[in-house]
Amino acid sequence: MTIPVFYSISDDFTKYAAVSLNSLVKHADSEKDYTVYFLNQDLTPEHKEDLAALGNENVHVKFFHIDDELVKPIKNRKENYLRADFFTMSIFYRLFIPDLFPQYDKAIYIDSDTIVNDDISKLYATNLENNLFGACTDLSIQYVEKMVTYIRDVLALDPKKYINSGMLVLNCKAFREEHFIDHFMDLLEKYHFDCIAPDQDYLNEIGEGRILHLNPRWDAMPNENTAPISNPGLIHYNLFFKPWHFKNVQYEKYFWKSAQETKFYDELKQELDNYTDLQRQEDREKLNYMLEKEDKTFNDPHNWAQIKKQGSVTL
Numbered sequence: 001m002t003i004p005v006f007y008s009i010s011d012d013f014t015k016y017a018a019v020s021l022n023s024l025v026k027h028a029d030s031e032k033d034y035t036v037y038f039l040n041q042d043l044t045p046e047h048k049e050d051l052a053a054l055g056n057e058n059v060h061v062k063f064f065h066i067d068d069e070l071v072k073p074i075k076n077r078k079e080n081y082l083r084a085d086f087f088t089m090s091i092f093y094r095l096f097i098p099d100l101f102p103q104y105d106k107a108i109y110i111d112s113d114t115i116v117n118d119d120i121s122k123l124y125a126t127n128l129e130n131n132l133f134g135a136c137t138d139l140s141i142q143y144v145e146k147m148v149t150y151i152r153d154v155l156a157l158d159p160k161k162y163i164n165s166g167m168l169v170l171n172c173k174a175f176r177e178e179h180f181i182d183h184f185m186d187l188l189e190k191y192h193f194d195c196i197a198p199d200q201d202y203l204n205e206i207g208e209g210r211i212l213h214l215n216p217r218w219d220a221m222p223n224e225n226t227a228p229i230s231n232p233g234l235i236h237y238n239l240f241f242k243p244w245h246f247k248n249v250q251y252e253k254y255f256w257k258s259a260q261e262t263k264f265y266d267e268l269k270q271e272l273d274n275y276t277d278l279q280r281q282e283d284r285e286k287l288n289y290m291l292e293k294e295d296k297t298f299n300d301p302h303n304w305a306q307i308k309k310q311g312s313v314t315l
Contacts, residue, residue: 001033002033002034002035002060003032003033003034003035003108003120003121003124004034004035004037004101004104004106004107004108005024005034005035005036005037005107005108005109005110005120006036006037006038006039006094006097006107006108006109006110007020007021007036007037007038007039007109007110007111007112008038008039008040008066008091008093008094008109008111008112009038009039009040009043009112010040010041010042011040011042011043011044011047013112013113014043014047014050014051015262015264015267015268016112016113016242016244017038017051017112018050018051018054018262018263018264019115019255019258019259019262019264019268020110020112020113020114020115020116020258021036021051021054021055021061022054022258022261022262023115023116023117023254023258024036024059024116024120025054025055025056025059026116026258026261027116027117027118027119027120028058028059028119028120028121029119029121030058032058032119032121033058033060034058034059034060034120034121035059035060035062036055036059036060036061036062037062037063037064037101038051038061038062038063038064039064039066039093039094039096039097040063040064040065040066041065041066043063048063050263050264051063054262064100066093066096091198091199092198092199094109094165094168094199095180095181095184095199095202095203096181097109097170097172098170098172098173098175098176098180098181099175099176099181101172102172102176104172105171105172105173106124106128106169106170106171106172106173107169107170107172108120108123108124108167108168108169108170109167109168109170110166110167110168110234110236111166111167111236113166113236113237113238113242114166114167114234114235114236114237115234115235115237115251115254115255115258116233116234117231117232117233117234117235117254118217118231118233118234120234122233123167123169123214123218123233123234124169126169126212126214128169128171128174128212129212130174130210131171131174131207131210131211131212132170132171132174132175132178132180132206132207132210132211133168133169133170133171133203133207133211133212134168134169134211134212134213134214135163135164135165135167135168135169135203135211135212135213135214135219136163136164136167136213136214136215136216136218136219137160137161137162137163137164137213137216138162138163138164138200138221139164139216139219139221139223139226140164140221140222140223140238140239141159141162142159142160142225143223143225143226147159147196149298150196150297150298153298153305154297154298154300154303154305155201155204155205155303155305156305156308156309157204157205157208161208161211161213162204163200163203163204163207163211163213164200164219164221164236164238165197165199165200165203166219166221166236166238167218167219167234167236168203169212169214180206183206184202184206187202187205187206188202192302193302193303193307194297194300194303195297196290196297215233216229217229217231217232217233217234218233218234219234219236220232220233220234220235220236220251221235221236221237221238221239222237222238222241222249222250222251223250224250228250228251232251232254235251235254235255237249237251237255239287240283240284240286240287241283243255243256243272244268244271244272244275245271245272245275245279245280245283246275246280246283247272
């Protein structure tokens with residue numbers, strides 16, 4: 001039996017994905033078998049080689065090209081912008097995993113801006129029962145008033161149960177049996193919901209009531225409002241405060257320890273050194289810009305909350 005783990009990346013994210021993959025390999029149980037897939041549309045042959053070289057005899061690295069036709073209905077429109085900032089198709093790849101890989105009844109998905117600090121097979125052992133997926137509450141937004149308001153009043157969800165989609169334990173069998181991707185596409189095409197985190201919002205909405213909330217150590221995110229988790233199993237450098245752009249980021253030591261073991265270490269250190277205070281200020285302003293979207297979506301008569309109130313959408 002192999003433990004399937006999926007990343008979705010664009011070519012410019014390869015160096016960060018390499019650091020994550022290196023950490024996963026380092027913590028993998030030598031007695032178990034793992035297959036790591038990189039879902040992509042534009043990886044260069046050189047970067048494929050760089051990632052494949054990090055595998056070993058029991059961690060197999062493979063690549064899967066996402067066909068344009070598959071994601072054709074997902075348009076580059078403002079309501080599909082990540083963080084209200086830009087469009088990236090790769091955030092949607094994770095939703096297609098169960099249909100693209102029918103050989104798996106369960107799979108793990110993790111973002112590329114992560115560090116694995118424990119054996120990922122422990123996460124895979126999660127008993128999902130009848131839940132669609134397992135994930136962790138998004139603790140990075142619990143102290144951001146506008147995000148809490150957005151989740152409560154625009155999405156009509158409980159902010160304390162709103163999960164982050166950077167780590168998912170997918171019940172692939174249930175996704176297929178219940179035609180999750182067809183349902184997602186129907187909602188996407190019919191309503192054009194204006195979202196701050198498109199893939200994440202849809203997962204929270206469709207999965208409501210059938211999400212297994214996991215121990216927060218499996219999606220530990222840098223947070224300026226809380227103390228760090230002492231034994232994080234997986235660290236997710238969510239939103240803007242990446243350790244390759246900011247110094248003194250919570251959990252940064254785990255990133256640099258793994259980065260040091262890859263060919264990209266010098267390049268990453270240079271990226272940090274060359275990142276200017278002006279760029280950091282712009283990143284902080286992007287957070288504010290993202291939060292401004294809450295005002296607009298709150299007054300949208302076609303937002304999630306209003307459509308659900310009308311009873312015209314079945315999730």
